Amino acid sequence: MIRAIAIVGPxxxxxxxxxxxxxxxxxxxxxxxxxxxxxxxxxxxTAKITPAERRGVPHHLLDVLTVTETASxxxxxxAARAVIEDILARDRVPVxxxxxxxxxxxxxDELEFPGTDPDIRARLESELAAVGSAPLHARLAEQDPVxxxxxxxxNGRRIVRAxxxxxxxxxxxxxxxxxxxPARYDMAMIGLDRDPTALDTRxxxxxxxxxxxxxxxxxxxxxxxxxxxxxxxxxxxxYQQVLAALDTTREASGSAPHQPFDxxxxxxxxxxxxxxxxxxxxxxGPTALDRAxxxxxxxxxxxxxxxxxxxxxxxxxxxxxxxxxxxxxxxxRDPRITWLDAARPDLLDAALAQxxxxxxx
Numbered sequence: 001m002i003r004a005i006a007i008v009g010p011x012x013x014x015x016x017x018x019x020x021x022x023x024x025x026x027x028x029x030x031x032x033x034x035x036x037x038x039x040x041x042x043x044x045x046t047a048k049i050t051p052a053e054r055r056g057v058p059h060h061l062l063d064v065l066t067v068t069e070t071a072s073x074x075x076x077x078x079a080a081r082a083v084i085e086d087i088l089a090r091d092r093v094p095v096x097x098x099x100x101x102x103x104x105x106x107x108x109d110e111l112e113f114p115g116t117d118p119d120i121r122a123r124l125e126s127e128l129a130a131v132g133s134a135p136l137h138a139r140l141a142e143q144d145p146v147x148x149x150x151x152x153x154x155n156g157r158r159i160v161r162a163x164x165x166x167x168x169x170x171x172x173x174x175x176x177x178x179x180x181x182p183a184r185y186d187m188a189m190i191g192l193d194r195d196p197t198a199l200d201t202r203x204x205x206x207x208x209x210x211x212x213x214x215x216x217x218x219x220x221x222x223x224x225x226x227x228x229x230x231x232x233x234x235x236x237x238x239y240q241q242v243l244a245a246l247d248t249t250r251e252a253s254g255s256a257p258h259q260p261f262d263x264x265x266x267x268x269x270x271x272x273x274x275x276x277x278x279x280x281x282x283x284x285g286p287t288a289l290d291r292a293x294x295x296x297x298x299x300x301x302x303x304x305x306x307x308x309x310x311x312x313x314x315x316x317x318x319x320x321x322x323x324x325x326x327x328x329x330x331x332x333r334d335p336r337i338t339w340l341d342a343a344r345p346d347l348l349d350a351a352l353a354q355x356x357x358x359x360x361x
Contacts, residue, residue: 001359002026002093002188002352002355002356002359003088003093003185003186003187003359004084004088004093004094004095004096004185004186004187004188005022005026005028005093005094005095005096005187005188005189005190005351005355006033006095006096006097006104006107006108006183006187006188006189006190007019007022007095007096007097007098007190007192007351008033008096008097008098008099008101008104008189008190008191008192008331008337009099009191009192009193009327009328009331009339009342010099010192010193010199010323010324010325010327010328010331011047011099011203011320011323011324011327012047012199012202012203012206012320012324013192013193013194013199013202013342014192014342014347015097015098015099015192016047016049016053016097017049017053018097018192018342018347018348018351019095019097020049020053020054020055020057021348022095022348022351022352022355023057023093023095024055024057025348025352026093026095026352027092027093028057028087028092028093028094028095029057029058029059029060029087029092029093029094029095030054030057030058030059030060030095030096030097031059031060031061031080031083031084031087031094031095031096031097031107032059032060032061032062032097032098033061033080033096033097033098033099033100033103033104033107034046034097034098034099034100034103035071035076035098035100035103035232036071036100036232036233036236036237037062037098038061038062038063038064038065038071038076039063039065039066039067039071039233039236040063040064040065040066040067041063041067041218041221041222041225042067042218042222042233042236042239043218044210044213044214044215044218045210045215045218045219045236045237045238045239045242046236046238047206047210048062049062060083060087061076061079061080061083064079065233066225066226067222067225067226067227067230067233067234068225068226068227068229068230068233069230069232069233070230070231070232071232071233073102073103073106073111073113074106074113076103076106077106077107077111077113080096080103080106080107081107081184084096084107084185088185094185096108096187099327101327101330101331105178107184107187108183108184108185108187108189109178109179109181109183109184110178110179110181110184111176111177111178112176113176114165114168114169114176115168116164116168117164117167117168120164120167120168121160121164124136124160124163124164125160128156128159128160132156133153133154133155133156133159134153136156136159136160136163137151137153137159139163140159140162140163140166140173143163143166143172144162144166144172144173144174146172146174146177147162147172147173147174147177148162150174150177152326157231161173182336183336186359188338188354188355188356188358188359189334189336189337189338189358190337190338190339190340190351190354190355191331191332191337191338191339191340192339192340192342193328193339193340193341193342194341194342194343195341195343198343199324200321200324203317203320203321203324204317204321206320207238207313207316207317207320208313208317210238210313210316211309211312211313211316215238215242216242216245216246216309219238219239219242219243219246220246222239223243223246227239227243228243237316237319237320237323238316238320241312241313241315241316241319242309242312242316244312244315245308245309245311245312248308249305249308249309252305252308338354338358340354
């Protein structure tokens, strides 16, 4: 009997759809293990499964944080385990679905979370801002080579945390990392992957679709709700790139974020190029020649905006392809995961058969 099942692996492999299909077949409920899908309103850029796509299957731990809140693995661990234990208590099957490796590990392994020290953290973060992540990663490699191997040199936040724990506890950060062993809840772990070239193509198509279906507008809306202040949400793939593109377009148009007017000399123009404030004492309305020039200028700004967002889309696709490789590397290290080709036509039956095999051992 399958007690619990996890569907993990790189992004864009089809984990969400398989999770729903398994939950339907087993009488289960899905538990989200994607760090960015915890955020309310971050739907398009995270490829969050829609209510229609859930087909009535209960989904947990979606939309539980605002974009100004910082996602915490420790808080997620507490919440996810409470949800899973509630599902099990109701004789249903929890289906853990996601590609955030540390979040999955926090559920299935005994992962320690040492305390924090505000003074140590502030000092290390100040150093990170001053010199960048590379020197701090080099220090981590000297103090804890095992931890340094598991943390990307560019992941400043994680490096700071590792150095903080070492200084706070006097123990290697790697000593707090999970030890190999049976997965909690006897969870069968299924990994989905695809041919690397085919998956890159799927990623490119997904990103193109995100921008075509409103990612820029989604980011604008979230920006008004504090996205830029969010330590975690603002760095999410796609969102970070769109925020940078918005900065570029506003700088090119001479406007600041949330500034309703463009200011030029002694006049203030609205977005259509009409003078709404004239400090020169002359006529307040633009001439026909002025309007023609404004239209030409607007067309140039529109082209500039299009280029900025096209570059944001290209940057997002490149960053996502790199992220796929990191996810693949992370999950492939776990010998408990049984891997399946997500393109196989009998994927659902194959996943259930593998999970049943694990459940018997």
